[in-house]
Amino acid sequence: MTLRALHDAARRTLDPVHYDYVAGGAAEERVLSANERAFDRCLLLPRVLCGSETRDTTACLPGAQRAAPVIVAPTAFHRLMHPDGEGATARAAAAEGAVLVTGTAATTAVDAVVAAAREAAPDPAVWFQLYLHPRAEVTETLVRRAERAGCTALVVTVDSAVFGRHTRDLRHGFTELPPGHAAENMRDLPGAPPGSLTDIPMSAAPTWRDFGEIPRMTALPVLVKGVLHPADARLAVEHGASGVIVSNHGGRQCDAVPAALDCLPAVAEAVAGRIPVLMDGGVRRGSDIAVALALGATAVGVGRPVMWGLAADGEAGVRAVLATLRDEYDHTLALCGGRHNADLTRDMVVRGGETW
Numbered sequence: 001m002t003l004r005a006l007h008d009a010a011r012r013t014l015d016p017v018h019y020d021y022v023a024g025g026a027a028e029e030r031v032l033s034a035n036e037r038a039f040d041r042c043l044l045l046p047r048v049l050c051g052s053e054t055r056d057t058t059a060c061l062p063g064a065q066r067a068a069p070v071i072v073a074p075t076a077f078h079r080l081m082h083p084d085g086e087g088a089t090a091r092a093a094a095a096e097g098a099v100l101v102t103g104t105a106a107t108t109a110v111d112a113v114v115a116a117a118r119e120a121a122p123d124p125a126v127w128f129q130l131y132l133h134p135r136a137e138v139t140e141t142l143v144r145r146a147e148r149a150g151c152t153a154l155v156v157t158v159d160s161a162v163f164g165r166h167t168r169d170l171r172h173g174f175t176e177l178p179p180g181h182a183a184e185n186m187r188d189l190p191g192a193p194p195g196s197l198t199d200i201p202m203s204a205a206p207t208w209r210d211f212g213e214i215p216r217m218t219a220l221p222v223l224v225k226g227v228l229h230p231a232d233a234r235l236a237v238e239h240g241a242s243g244v245i246v247s248n249h250g251g252r253q254c255d256a257v258p259a260a261l262d263c264l265p266a267v268a269e270a271v272a273g274r275i276p277v278l279m280d281g282g283v284r285r286g287s288d289i290a291v292a293l294a295l296g297a298t299a300v301g302v303g304r305p306v307m308w309g310l311a312a313d314g315e316a317g318v319r320a321v322l323a324t325l326r327d328e329y330d331h332t333l334a335l336c337g338g339r340h341n342a343d344l345t346r347d348m349v350v351r352g353g354e355t356w
């Protein structure tokens with residue numbers, strides 16, 4: 001099944017309110033569409049007579065030495081997509097050698113997510129995503145929970161000082177999870193109603209100093225997600241981040257920011273190879289992965305495509321999404337004369353577009 005077919009199948013299967021929760025973005029959804037359009041404008045200039053019969057597409061990531069170059073970005077509430085929820089996503093990601101980022105807003109507790117991943121592979125890489133809580137001890141509770149569960153890295157999301165205004169959810173009045181669903185990692189956190197879609201237990205004014213406390217409280221590598229400005233990428237390095245994820249939250253936060261891909265080159269330049277730079281937002285095909293890697297990413301994240309795969313066919317649907325992207329990327333790398341991801345370089349990306 002192509003990713004488009006899985007998306008169509010998901011749309012047919014899902015309650016339209018739940019479909020819109022995932023598909024939608026903030027405000028006029030300008031950034032949501034800009035993320036995909038940015039990839040449409042980028043074309044690859046292949047090198048010839050320098051290829052290899054076999055290729056190594058693995059990426060060296062924090063807490064995941066030989067991972068697929070596509071990771072599962074953190075997305076909330078997988079049980080809205082399929083009764084098997086995050087357990088199915090975890091087994092699929094582990095079987096495909098992809099990092100899964102599970103999050104505070106998962107409908108399956110982090111220890112059960114890691115246990116599910118271990119059913120599919122002996123040494124899976126599961127990262128845990130969290131927000132900075134106004135009370136440091138609550139943040140620490142989540143960090144310890146992720147450590148105990150066996151997560152291999154943490155991801156701190158910093159683009160959500162306030163919750164995005166998701167137009168479609170506002171139109172539907174979708175503010176509460178259906179009965180029987182809850183954000184399981186939040187059940188026992190103070191002031192966190194686990195059924196609310198928008199009431200995130202997070203600080204409204206976190207600082208780099210607050211972020212810097214996290215690498216100090218844990219031996220796990222800590223990545224920062226939601227960086228767009230190169231100056232923030234430099235601050236991330238200075239405050240102990242082990243990786244930067246260039247992301248505008250899939251167009252679900254500020255609807256006036258650039259496409260994530262368009263922010264990648266400047267962030268990669270600012271980081272200058274000191275830590276890995278990842279990006280997410282709008283990745284829909286293997287050649288998108290090649291473009292992002294050529295522009296300085298070590299790996300890319302996918303959010304919505306994984307949700308569509310899960311809704312369409314559970315664990316098998318998520319596997320199909322990850323395997324399709326990996327195979328398409330390998331094929332593109334071969335056609336561009338590459339053997340390793342690093343063979344894709346910035347000079348191989350040109351801006352094309354509708355006017356050509």
Ligand SMILES: Cc1cc2nc3c(=O)[nH]c(=O)nc-3n(C[C@H](O)[C@H](O)[C@H](O)COP(=O)(O)O)c2cc1C
Binds near residue numbers: 035103281302
């Ligand atoms: C339904 C949905 C839920 C999300 N939940 C979270 C979350 O809990 N934490 C987070 O950091 N990002 C969250 N994101 C953002 C994703 O991690 C990622 O940045 C985005 O989906 C990438 O864009 P893509 O969907 O075009 O691949 C969510 C995105 C979607 C679509």
Ligand SMILES: CCCCCCC(=O)C(=O)O
Binds near residue numbers: 199200252
């Ligand atoms: C407790 C609710 C947290 C929801 C976070 C989900 C999210 O980030 C989104 O974009 O939706």
